[in-house]
Amino acid sequence: MTPEQIEANKSRFIELCHEYIQRDGVDRLLNYLEQKTDFYTAPSSASYHLNEEGGLCKHSINVFETAMVIKQHIVVPAINNAEAPFSEAPTDESIAIASLFHDLCKTKFYHKAERWKKDSTGHWVSYPGYEIKDDFPFGHGEKSCLMLNQFISLHADELLAIRWHMGMFEMTEQGSGTRMAYRQAMEKSPLVALLQTADMISANIREKTTVWE
Numbered sequence: 146m147t148p149e150q151i152e153a154n155k156s157r158f159i160e161l162c163h164e165y166i167q168r169d170g171v172d173r174l175l176n177y178l179e180q181k182t183d184f185y186t187a188p189s190s191a192s193y194h195l196n197e198e199g200g201l202c203k204h205s206i207n208v209f210e211t212a213m214v215i216k217q218h219i220v221v222p223a224i225n226n227a228e229a230p231f232s233e234a235p236t237d238e239s240i241a242i243a244s245l246f247h248d249l250c251k252t253k254f255y256h257k258a259e260r261w262k263k264d265s266t267g268h269w270v271s272y273p274g275y276e277i278k279d280d281f282p283f284g285h286g287e288k289s290c291l292m293l294n295q296f297i298s299l300h301a302d303e304l305l306a307i308r309w310h311m312g313m314f315e316m317t318e319q320g321s322g323t324r325m326a327y328r329q330a331m332e333k334s335p336l337v338a339l340l341q342t343a344d345m346i347s348a349n350i351r352e353k354t355t356v357w358e
């Protein structure tokens with residue numbers, strides 16, 4: 146991503162926050178992101194989707210846009226046709242909060258580092274990658290919820306959606322309490338499945354991985 150693209154994504158992110166989120170504390174949260182974190186320049190992952198500078202902000206925007214399309218074309222029609230086990234679609238504000246900040250735990254998390262791999266001839270070569278240092282290993286969705294809730298008061302469905310957004314990726318064995326809680330969370334609000342799906346589509350269909358040769 147070029148510095149211009151990173152800057153444009155940052156402006157777009159802030160614009161979306163102002164347009165869709167009216168809750169108290171959002172300006173304090175944006176100040177915190179700007180002044181105390183690497184949110185706008187951090188990668189989205191170390192080795193997978195958008196593992197490049199500016200990836201985290203771009204991914205967060207992608208998840209929001211994807212979630213809004215799914216809401217309009219799938220969630221709302223299913224509710225209107227009385228096919229859904231829910232009577233109300235998540236509000237745009239809840240979708241914005243859950244999508245734009247679901248990966249807040251990834252701020253100050255990836256650190257630039259020289260990484261090594263074997264090239265096609267079997268020789269070790271270095272490349273500019275990232276290493277992970279987590280100063281508060283509290284769990285992925287859990288940490289995002291905790292950080293976010295220090296600035297804005299989250300609703301129950303937003304907490305559940307962010308907490309469980311990794312879906313089956315962090316499941317333990319069948320029959321465990323974790324699986325049951327995850328299942329029950331999805332029954333509580335359509336936002337839970339919506340965020341997971343938008344995250345998955347963004348990470349795997351809308352975003353590339355940089356591979357160093």
Ligand SMILES: [Fe+2]
Nearest residue numbers: 247248285310
């Ligand atoms: Fe995540």
Ligand SMILES: [Fe+2]
Nearest residue numbers: 204247248344
């Ligand atoms: Fe994500």
